[in-house]
Amino acid sequence: MIKEQKKFFRKCDHPDCELEGEYRAPKNRNLTEYYWFCLKHVSEYNKAWNFYDGMSQEEIERENKLDETWHSPSWKFGINLENLAKEGRLDDPFEIYNTYMRRVGGAKNKTKIYGNAKSALTTKEWEALGILELQFPLTEVQLKTKYKQLVKKYHPDLNGGSKQAEEMFKKVAESYRILLKKIQKS
Ligand SMILES: [Zn+2]
Secondary structure, eight states: OOOOOOOOOOBOSSTTOOSBOOEEEESSTTOOOEEEEOHHHHHHHHHHHHHTTTOOHHHHHHHHHOOSOOOOOOOOSSOOHHHHHHTTOOOOHHHHHHHHHIIIIITTTTTOOOTTOSSOOOHHHHHHHHHHTOOSSOOHHHHHHHHHHHHHHHOGGGTTTOHHHHHHHHHHHHHHHHHHHHHSOO
């Protein structure tokens, strides 16, 4: 009997990419979860991480507030993400991811309408997608499932009152509202 050889296909985690996600990139410093990207997107993500290397929390926050203005700092290539992460030199992975999304997605594709989104995505909506780890096309059921899952994960009571968890908890709730509005018929 011949066993069918079916190659497993993992799509790139970038919301607007249909290529295979062959390269993994850590979502957090504990290296417990990974994104999977194609070569192009893993190197962009890589650059986004490196962008924060050596920056203080204040600088990172200020950088995150700089909408659209995408200045090009002298990025280094080929940095080892895993080593950086192990050394604890990386900060909030969600902020990193959001900024990455804003730059490679939101900024470049301002007028594109994705899947069942009612209109082109705003920066806030890109961020919401990043926070909820979702992409278009998006159903209400998918959105609600993810929301419930993350609300549980970041609930302050389940995280020993961690400030960071509380922040994420709020962001998750806000992102949920933003995306629900985006897909619901008015
Ligand atoms: Zn890709």
